[in-house]
Amino acid sequence: MDKVKCHAYRNTKLCTKDCLCLFVCPTGATNNETGQIDFSKCIGCGVCALSCPSRAITMIPNEMPKIQPKDKNVVDQLFINTNNKIKEIRILKYLLTKATNEEEKKLIKALLHSNRVIIEDLMREAEFMIPQSKKSYALLKLLSKDGQVKDKVNRLLDNIKFNIENKK
Ligand code: SF4
């Protein structure tokens, strides 16, 4: 298997500016006035990430790997689970309008939040939240017909590298 080509990314929030990465980089890519690593100079050797004491540098693949196909039965089941969670959310929202005290409201709000997180997980599992997937592309194409979100969705369509044949 070919070695995955990577480039270095610096998390400026973690960087303590001790400049070790500046000394070890063979191309000078880390020495950049913007605080970010110069992608055009980085050869992906990874030395900066290994030497950074603050773990502020991550090596990121230049191209995202293709997604493994998921069995249709698994995706169907994920949708069933998602729909059940959506039904639970409707019930919880109704209960919230009937709550008689703060404790009840707090509990219902916590359950609503947890259901939303579970739905996100389920959709991610079903490949709808992996930005470069074919399914996300189809979903965004559908959403691009909605006037309210059209501009934002079209920006995503222009900028994400989808894993679809004949498309970069
Ligand atoms: S080695 Fe790490 S902490 Fe030091 S300047 Fe570079 S990125 Fe920042």
Ligand code: SF4
């Ligand atoms: S990965 Fe190598 S070339 Fe790229 S910034 Fe780090 S040390 Fe420099």
